[in-house]
Structures are given as C-alpha cells and as structure tokens.
Amino acid sequence: MNKDEIIAQQAEQIAKLESLLEAALARIAELEAQLKANSRTSSRPPSSDGLKKAPAFPRKKGGKKGGQSGHKGKTLEMVAPSAADRLVVHPVAEQKCSCGQNLESTVPSISLERRQVFDLPPKLLQIEEHRLEVKHCPCCGEQHTGRRGQRLPQHCLL
Structure with missing residues (x-):
C-alpha cells in the first residue's frame, strides 16, 4: 500500500467518523431535550415524570410559614x-x-x-x-x- 492509498483510506475513515459524530451529537441533543421535558412543559402525562420531586417555590430567606408579623388581621366584630x-x-x-x-x-x-x-x-x-x-x-x-x-x-x- 502506497502513501496515497493510505491517505485516501484515512480520509474515507475520517468522513465516516464525522458522520457518526454528527449522528451521536444529534442523539445527545434529543435525549437532553427529553430530560428537560416533563408533564408541565410538554403533553406528557404526570405519571411519566418519574419519582423526582418537583422543586419547591423559592421562599424569601428567613421567611416563616403562616401569618406574617406586622400583617393586620381581620375578624368579625360583635354587633349591638x-x-x-x-x-x-x-x-x-x-x-x-x-x-x-x-x-x-x-x-x-x-x-x-x-x-x-x-x-x-x-x-x-x-x-x-x-x-x-x-x-x-x-x-x-x-x-x-x-x-x-x-x-x-x-x-x-x-
């Protein structure tokens, strides 16, 4: 096998590897999109979300549950x-x-x-x-x- 044949064979192999890499990158992007999709962001049923717990809504640091201090409450007043x-x-x-x-x-x-x-x-x-x-x-x-x-x-x- 001469030098030109080896170079041609390597170029052919590089082209095959590039097409494989392109297909693999497309598949990775597709799988990542599926990971991001859940019942809230797609038409998938909630049962397909798996066992992963939904993230809680962020609360202010130091905020307590229930009635907040300084909030004026409302109550019924007695009538005459x-x-x-x-x-x-x-x-x-x-x-x-x-x-x-x-x-x-x-x-x-x-x-x-x-x-x-x-x-x-x-x-x-x-x-x-x-x-x-x-x-x-x-x-x-x-x-x-x-x-x-x-x-x-x-x-x-x-």
Whole structure:
C-alpha cells in the first residue's frame, strides 16, 4: 500500500467518523431535550415524570410559614344586642352551689357572657346572640355560668 492509498483510506475513515459524530451529537441533543421535558412543559402525562420531586417555590430567606408579623388581621366584630335577630339566654344549669346554697331564687348578675353566631342562610344573614347567665352565690360568692347549647360553637366571638 502506497502513501496515497493510505491517505485516501484515512480520509474515507475520517468522513465516516464525522458522520457518526454528527449522528451521536444529534442523539445527545434529543435525549437532553427529553430530560428537560416533563408533564408541565410538554403533553406528557404526570405519571411519566418519574419519582423526582418537583422543586419547591423559592421562599424569601428567613421567611416563616403562616401569618406574617406586622400583617393586620381581620375578624368579625360583635354587633349591638339590638341588631341580633334572635336572643337566646342559657340559664345556669346547677341550681345548687357547691357550698349547699340554693340558687333558684338568686337573681342573675348584670354581667353576662355574650357570644354571637353569624349564620348565612340561603338568602339572609341572621345574627343570633347567646347570653350565658351568670349567678353569684350569696353565701360564698362562687360564680356559676350557664352552659352553652348545641348551636353555640366553642370558638364563637366573646
């Protein structure tokens, strides 16, 4: 084999290798594009995403979950008793004090525990005020408060 034949053979081999390299680079680009594609960026179903966890949204450094300090909250305000649609009085259940004094004839204290329930019926807002009766034993001064009914949730406004 002479020098020219060797050079021609090497040129042919270089051309084959260049075409193989070109095909390999195209395949690599195709595979990289598939890696970047997921159910959010293509029409692939979410099940094809694999077990890789989705990245979390970045949070500000030092930021805490939940309500942020300095943010003014909003809450329902109690309305005047005259604005309530219904008034429900919850009398003191125990008519006898732990000291033995009978509370039946005792007049309830002026102070009442007031709570309000704001319900949204289908067409109209109804405000129901609940008053928990408070009695003080004339003998020992122990305070007795009425029990809340079933319609008065524990978390109602005070």
